[in-house]
Amino acid sequence: MQRRAVWTYSIPVQSTLADSIDVEHRPPAAAPAAVAGGTNVPRLAPETLHPSLWLGHQLGRHSDTGIPSGYPTLDAELPGRGWPRRCLTELLLARAGIGELRLLAPALVGAQSRHVILFDPPMQLAASVLQSYGFDLDQVLVVTTRTKALPAGDSLWSLEQALKSGHVGAVVAWLPPRLRAERVRRLQLAAHNHDGAAFVFRESAVADRPSASPLRLALRAAGADRLRIDVVKRRGPPKVEPLVLDLPSALSAAAKRRSAAASATRPAVRMATA
Numbered sequence: 001m002q003r004r005a006v007w008t009y010s011i012p013v014q015s016t017l018a019d020s021i022d023v024e025h026r027p028p029a030a031a032p033a034a035v036a037g038g039t040n041v042p043r044l045a046p047e048t049l050h051p052s053l054w055l056g057h058q059l060g061r062h063s064d065t066g067i068p069s070g071y072p073t074l075d076a077e078l079p080g081r082g083w084p085r086r087c088l089t090e091l092l093l094a095r096a097g098i099g100e101l102r103l104l105a106p107a108l109v110g111a112q113s114r115h116v117i118l119f120d121p122p123m124q125l126a127a128s129v130l131q132s133y134g135f136d137l138d139q140v141l142v143v144t145t146r147t148k149a150l151p152a153g154d155s156l157w158s159l160e161q162a163l164k165s166g167h168v169g170a171v172v173a174w175l176p177p178r179l180r181a182e183r184v185r186r187l188q189l190a191a192h193n194h195d196g197a198a199f200v201f202r203e204s205a206v207a208d209r210p211s212a213s214p215l216r217l218a219l220r221a222a223g224a225d226r227l228r229i230d231v232v233k234r235r236g237p238p239k240v241e242p243l244v245l246d247l248p249s250a251l252s253a254a255a256k257r258r259s260a261a262a263s264a265t266r267p268a269v270r271m272a273t274a
Contacts, residue, residue, distance in 0.1 A: 067197050070106025071245050078215070079235045083107050083197045088188050090213035092204045092232065096122045096174075098221040102133065102247045104172065104199055109134040111169030111196050117141045117162055119173035120155050129250070139169070146176070156183055163190040163198060174201045185212040207232050225249050 066082025068075060075081050083089055091100060108116050116139055118125070127137055145155035159173050171194065175184075179202065191198045200213070207218055215234050222228035225247045231239035 067107050067110070069103075071103075073243060074229065074245060077231060077234075077239055077243065083199075084215055085195055085197065086192050087198070087215070088184070088191050088213040089197065089199050090184075090211060090216040090233075091199060091201050092207050092216065092218040093201055094204045094218075094220045096201075098219060099225070099227045099247045099250075100201065100219055102250065103219070103227060103245070105133040105135070105248075107197050108170050108172070112136050112139040114167060114169035114196075115139055115141050116170045117143060117168055117172070119143045119159055119162075119171070120146055122174055133248075156187065159187060160190045163187070163194045166193055166195070168194065168196065170196045171198045172201075173199070177203050179206075181210055181212070188212040188214075 066075070066078060066080030066084055068082045069078070078084070093100060112135070116135070118140065121142065125142065130137060130140065143155075143158060145158055155173070155176065159171065162168050162171055184200075187198075187200065204218055204220075207216070211233070213233070216232040218230040218232050220228050220230075222244050227245050227247055229243040229245065231243075
């Protein structure tokens with residue numbers, strides 16, 4: 001009787017996508033609402049699982065605590081109860097010089113353990129005014145990139161490098177108009193390396209355009225030494241009603257007296273010349 005040889009072949013079976021997932025990364029099985037004996041198992045609220053989770057009616061949370069703005073009413077409306085770290089805060093201006101630096105001064109002054117860099121301010125900054133706000137002039141750097149001597153100066157590149165360095169206390173930049181959305185996204189990605197506050201000013205016309213900045217506020221004057229703030233975007237529910245903040249007065253005591261005296265004499269002048 002002729003004996004036949006039997007060959008055995010081992011054919012590898014391709015694993016499925018679910019089998020290739022690491023067990024540690026698989027979502028845990030849902031815990032039952034009750035166990036034997038009638039003991040209820042407490043359910044975890046979604047917002048307690050991770051700082052990036054929150055419910056629709058809640059303000060977003062951050063792993064880093066916010067930087068106090070110096071205005072408790074504003075802090076109550078900001079995720080993290082203050083200016084956020086590691087991301088851009090976009091401030092939309094109807095026009096410059098309405099008190100935006102006075103709004104940011106408390107947070108910037110608190111960051112002066114390292115340098116505070118101001119990129120391309122639209123007007124010349126008075127040293128005496130900065131000192132009156134509490135700034136240490138030795139810790140303030142003003143970077144001007146859009147000049148006639150440097151027509152091709154790239155302010156965005158300079159801003160990105162400052163954010164990526166990790167050695168800056170706070171950054172404030174006046175961005176050029178009509179900036180493309182992908183450039184703002186690059187700045188937002190660079191801000192992840194910056195553990196302080198990063199503020200960028202843009203024109204109010206871009207309020208309806210998409211932006212990668214997690215926090216966007218529209219600023220406009222609301223009277224003498226008052227600022228109106230509309231929350232355009234934040235991590236959390238929308239804010240319909242605007243905030244009105246009282247800013248520290250920018251006038252000296254002598255200037256206040258002259259202004260009060262001028263206001264008191266105006267009605268009499270009108271009556272005499274009517």
